[in-house]
Amino acid sequence: MIVVTEQAALQIQDMIKQADEGEQFVRLAVKGGGCSGLSYGLGFEPEAGENDEILTFHGVKFIIDKQDAPVLQGVKIDYKQSMLGGGFTIDNPNAIATCGCGSSFRTATNQGTPEQC
Structure with missing residues (x-):
């Protein structure tokens, strides 16, 4: 269904250790909003x-x-x-359009209601 690279998993493991809250799940979610209609949610639960x-x-x-x-x-x-720091990237082959700032996307099955960035 999804793919998580080893580099991303190692970074997440470090973040979980720093939070020092025991075992945590990482929730990957999709929510309405953003200039292209949908945006990602990524957090601990x-x-x-x-x-x-x-x-x-x-x-x-x-x-x-x-x-x-x-x-x-x-x-x-x-x-x-990179030299300026690091960050997670999410590549979605289902996205037919993405926001200029890269924080939202649209798929053919869910056009969403675009909002301003």
Whole structure:
């Protein structure tokens, strides 16, 4: 369904250790909003819900709401390091349009209601 690179998983493991809150899941979500209609949510949660699918990549447990799964099919999460710092990238093959600032996207199945960046 999704792919998480080893570099992204290592960065997430470091973040979990720094938070020092025990075992955490990483929720990958899609929510309405942004100039292209949809945006990603990525954050920590202590447990999965009954409508969540659990996926493990390089020792990191991700949870995805089954309702978001079709829009996230084939997504690749990576972590890129540069001289100015680092950050996560999300490459979604389902996106037919993305925002100029890169924070939102649109798919053919969910046109969304665009908002200003």
